[in-house]
Amino acid sequence: MSGIRVLGGEVERGEQILTPDALEFVAGLHRAFAATRDDLIARRAERRPLGFLDETKHIRDADWRVAEAPEPLRDRRVEITGPTERKMTVNALNSGAKVWLADLEDANTPHWHNVVSGQVNLYDAARGTIDFQSPEGKYYSLKDGDHPTIVVRPRGWHLPERHIEVDGRPAVGALVDFGLHFFHNAALGRPYYYLPKMESHLEARLWNDVFTAAQAELGIPHGTVRATVLIETIPAAFQMEEILYELRDHASGLNAGRWDYLFSIIKYFRDAGADFVLPDRNSITMTAPFMRAYTELLVRTCHKRGAFAIGGMAAFIPNRRDPEVTEQALAKVRDDKTRESNDGFDGSWVAHPDLVPVCREIFDAKLGDKPNQLDNTRPEVSVTAEQLLDFKSAGGHATRAGLESAVDVGVRYLLSWLAGNGAAAIHNLMEDAATAEISRSQLWQWVHNGVVLDDGTPVTAELVRAVLADTKAKLDGEHLDLAVELFEQVALADDFVDFLTLPAYERI
Numbered sequence: 001m002s003g004i005r006v007l008g009g010e011v012e013r014g015e016q017i018l019t020p021d022a023l024e025f026v027a028g029l030h031r032a033f034a035a036t037r038d039d040l041i042a043r044r045a046e047r048r049p050l051g052f053l054d055e056t057k058h059i060r061d062a063d064w065r066v067a068e069a070p071e072p073l074r075d076r077r078v079e080i081t082g083p084t085e086r087k088m089t090v091n092a093l094n095s096g097a098k099v100w101l102a103d104l105e106d107a108n109t110p111h112w113h114n115v116v117s118g119q120v121n122l123y124d125a126a127r128g129t130i131d132f133q134s135p136e137g138k139y140y141s142l143k144d145g146d147h148p149t150i151v152v153r154p155r156g157w158h159l160p161e162r163h164i165e166v167d168g169r170p171a172v173g174a175l176v177d178f179g180l181h182f183f184h185n186a187a188l189g190r191p192y193y194y195l196p197k198m199e200s201h202l203e204a205r206l207w208n209d210v211f212t213a214a215q216a217e218l219g220i221p222h223g224t225v226r227a228t229v230l231i232e233t234i235p236a237a238f239q240m241e242e243i244l245y246e247l248r249d250h251a252s253g254l255n256a257g258r259w260d261y262l263f264s265i266i267k268y269f270r271d272a273g274a275d276f277v278l279p280d281r282n283s284i285t286m287t288a289p290f291m292r293a294y295t296e297l298l299v300r301t302c303h304k305r306g307a308f309a310i311g312g313m314a315a316f317i318p319n320r321r322d323p324e325v326t327e328q329a330l331a332k333v334r335d336d337k338t339r340e341s342n343d344g345f346d347g348s349w350v351a352h353p354d355l356v357p358v359c360r361e362i363f364d365a366k367l368g369d370k371p372n373q374l375d376n377t378r379p380e381v382s383v384t385a386e387q388l389l390d391f392k393s394a395g396g397h398a399t400r401a402g403l404e405s406a407v408d409v410g411v412r413y414l415l416s417w418l419a420g421n422g423a424a425a426i427h428n429l430m431e432d433a434a435t436a437e438i439s440r441s442q443l444w445q446w447v448h449n450g451v452v453l454d455d456g457t458p459v460t461a462e463l464v465r466a467v468l469a470d471t472k473a474k475l476d477g478e479h480l481d482l483a484v485e486l487f488e489q490v491a492l493a494d495d496f497v498d499f500l501t502l503p504a505y506e507r508i
């Protein structure tokens, strides 16, 4: 394998995934597409003025539709998300959901072990052979009957995979995740993906080129791949149609990735002054007018083009040991999914198996005998750039409790992430890379825009450091010093860190 080096340690059954042919395939994708990926990442830093693009108006005005959905993706009323850890893989496949988003992204720490064992688990899951024996003696295997369609979410374009080197540089993480999965499983007929964190239709074109090349290389018919794109950055909100258009032979739909969307807004406008400052994270709901504008535009765009509109994640999770918490979570999720189903979404995400029934019940009631509501085209919806950018419509305040919570949740999440768990239940909420990004970027924005808390206290770096010290004193954990150091860097460093996972990845 000339030019390819595998630098990670041994992982059980890794040799079944990291075969010479599979690595050559990944290296081929990397050699063909890494330079374009680098250019597109560099363009992100330009932060061009936002608006619907003049140069693509002809695409928005033209009459076209995405490819028709294949049978396994026609009914997506309830999608469970979660990392590709072995026990959770079996549990997700037994959850009764229609789709399992197998997450190599927001919910995953890309430890080498997780990267490789995740592929082992996906290999077994695709073949229906996965089982798991827990150390406590419980045996997990697939129940008889239908299982969710597996849709894999590779890492975003920004992350490298330093354990695989191609021609002397780390491979593109997204191409490692996609390439290994596609190589081993595409011939089984369901190479389906979720594409995260894109900022432009040109990034979607790159994915489309990757799919086209990968299919040609393995002799898989063009258009077998299907991709659902997360609209979870503010620039992408202005290019929903163009993104679907670029991927039209391979597009399945769009998803409203609300948590990264909020992070992206903060990141994009981090130094733009008071009009762009967002209040406490927990005070921003999906009914805030600017969030509503985003989901309305997403449903309208999808259904105009024959693509599925998939709702986002309500962060409330049940607790089997606490009925009160569970009751509250179910009520919150019920409200969230009811709004989405009434707005025309075809299905939505849940974070936990105990939330599958409520999501299914709500979409069952809305869909009746139909597998989706693509026919609900919402022609009355018209969303302007001003509405998407009206962040003042969030209402709410920056508060002391919000600041303390941002620090507490951010450090606790980093502790979990460093230990290899990219999703965690913290204070009865699901936290993952996207929600943690909000916590730390929000503090950066408050410090750099002279925000004053509702009790009159100015937000300064010193205040955040003091709260961080108090938080550290209350916590423990193997990686506490590192978690605190990283949090301080990503919340306060003068040069805004693009993604917290970039410096964190350097340290694992």
Ligand SMILES: CC(=O)SCCNC(=O)CCNC(=O)[C@H](O)C(C)(C)COP(=O)(O)OP(=O)(O)OC[C@H]1O[C@@H](n2cnc3c(N)ncnc32)[C@H](O)[C@@H]1OP(=O)(O)O
Residues within 6 Å of the ligand: 080, 081, 082, 083, 087, 088, 089, 091, 092, 103, 106, 107, 259, 260, 313, 317, 318, 319, 320, 351, 352, 353, 423, 424, 425, 429, 430, 431, 432, 434, 435
């Ligand atoms: C912003 C975004 O990108 S959202 C999408 C990314 N985020 C995610 O995917 C998060 C998915 N959810 C999770 O990871 C988990 O539910 C957590 C971390 C939030 C909570 O996990 P836990 O504290 O282990 O939950 P809990 O103890 O209630 O789990 C009960 C059982 O359900 C299983 N379970 C919980 N969540 C999931 C899931 N998402 N998928 C499969 N199984 C799950 C557990 O494995 C456990 O199984 P067991 O009884 O056989 O041991």
Ligand SMILES: O=CC(=O)O
Residues within 6 Å of the ligand: 106, 230, 232, 256, 257, 258, 259, 260, 261, 312, 313, 434
């Ligand atoms: O990936 C989903 C999100 O909300 O972020």
Ligand SMILES: [Mg+2]
Residues within 6 Å of the ligand: 106, 196, 197, 230, 232, 257, 259, 260, 434
């Ligand atoms: Mg996300």
